[in-house]
Amino acid sequence: MSIAFLAFIAALLYLAAAGLQLVSALQHNGNISRSLIVIAVFALGCHAFLTWHNIFDHDGMDFGFFRIFSLIFLGINAACLLALTKRPLQNLLIILFPLSAVAVLISTLGPDTGALEHRVPLGVAAHIGSSVVAYSILTLAAIQAALLAAQDAQLKRRQMGGLLSVLPPLQLMESMLFELIWVGFIALTLSIGTGVVFMQDIFAQHLVHKTVLSIAAWILFAVLLWGRYWLGWRSQTAVRLTVTGSTVLMLAFLGSKLVLELVLERG
Known part of the structure; x- marks a missing residue:
């Protein structure tokens, strides 16, 4: 599986999870569905792999703008999913996940903008x-x-x-x-x-x-x-x-x- 294809898969998973939560919100359902959690975890896993590849899988570490942009959204999503175990923050996913889909695609398919750090x-x-x-x-x-x-x-x-x-x-x-x-x-x-x-x-x-x-x-x-x-x-x-x-x-x-x-x- 190519890295570009995996980025599209991650973006689609994020959009699917955001769509599920949007439907749930429109139906005034205060609970978060198990299907959404499963899709979100798979999306986050793909995102984590892509972030690792885009930053570390080089002769050095690439901390360019698009790479860090994606890393920050990875951190935001991980924090939000962890917080869901204690607090009802699921409606934030409607905003976060589409932006994360964009971040994954740009980070993977966009140009290299930063110099490599070797140590x-x-x-x-x-x-x-x-x-x-x-x-x-x-x-x-x-x-x-x-x-x-x-x-x-x-x-x-x-x-x-x-x-x-x-x-x-x-x-x-x-x-x-x-x-x-x-x-x-x-x-x-x-x-x-x-x-x-x-x-x-x-x-x-x-x-x-x-x-x-x-x-x-x-x-x-x-x-x-x-x-x-x-x-x-x-x-x-x-x-x-x-x-x-x-x-x-x-x-x-x-x-x-x-x-x-x-x-x-x-x-």
Whole structure:
């Protein structure tokens, strides 16, 4: 089986799983089907194999923009499926899985944009790993925040259909949001900490944008968590700061890689 064919299989599995959850949501079914879980696990397995092949199956390690883009979605999906064992986050799959299908195809069929790394020290690998976890969890939090904002707006307009009929209660949605933020904040703290300790110069010209934006995102999430537990900040403030922090964080990594590799064409 060719790698390209496997990428199409993974994309189709993701789309099938998203379709199943969409149908379930339209039918106001609050449970997640076993068929969806099986399809999602197979899709995730194909995605993991493709990500490993695209990044590591070379003379060196390819951490180009499209490869990392796919790796982040792999992390997001894995985190979401794990969270489903405790929390009803299945409606996020309707958004995540189609985007993951695109990420798998672009990563496999798209051009190589980054220079190969022939040796990655353990400390740098820990930095990369914690960064991917942080980006994944906090992206989930941003999507959760968007759903929370839409749900809150419907409640204020007293519209009882639509999202209100398929999402958990507002209080539970808010609790799940802050659980995601806490986990993502801890991972982001580890990412910045390992970067300071193990990276040679985190304020070098090609890293300074990533470093400054990552620290800015960390401050935003720290302020949000402080405000939540000391000032009782609720949904609207949480939504604004979560979306802003997640956007800044994604710009820190994917934005800088996009400019360096695709615009300036520097690996």
